[in-house]
Amino acid sequence: MAERVLRELRYHLLLCDEAGDFCGCQAAGAAEFRTALRRALAERGLARFVKTTIMTCNQPRARGPVLVVYPDGIWYDGLTVEDIPRFLDEQILAGRPLEDKLLRRPLVTGQTAY
Numbered sequence: 820m821a822e823r824v825l826r827e828l829r830y831h832l833l834l835c836d837e838a839g840d841f842c843g844c845q846a847a848g849a850a851e852f853r854t855a856l857r858r859a860l861a862e863r864g865l866a867r868f869v870k871t872t873i874m875t876c877n878q879p880r881a882r883g884p885v886l887v888v889y890p891d892g893i894w895y896d897g898l899t900v901e902d903i904p905r906f907l908d909e910q911i912l913a914g915r916p917l918e919d920k921l922l923r924r925p926l927v928t929g930q931t932a933y
């Protein structure tokens with residue numbers, strides 16, 4: 820079973836969901852986004868190709884929610900529930916990142932993203 824899952828798996832999405840003054844993911848609706856994304860993946864028959872995992876904070880001081888696409892190494896910041904159909908069509912099915920939602924630059928402690 821595990822071998823079949825790994826053979827079919829194309830993407831692993833890491834979604835963070837923490838609160839606190841270091842990050843905005845929970846306040847930006849990370850839980851609602853994650854639930855809607857998982858539902859959309861299942862409804863479109865993509866769940867066996869795309870694994871989702873909740874992570875602790877990926878990028879302090881990001882707007883959130885932050886989503887990392889592996890193995891491609893693409894980082895998103897600020898995706899909303901309304902973006903999910905476009906995210907699935909473009910990023911997941913066509914392999915084209917959503918340029919307007921990318922986390923453009925890595926942050927270091929003490930910087931703000933926006």
Ligand code: FES
Pocket residue numbers: 835836837838841842843844845875876877878879880881883884885
């Ligand atoms: S909890 Fe999402 S970037 Fe920190």
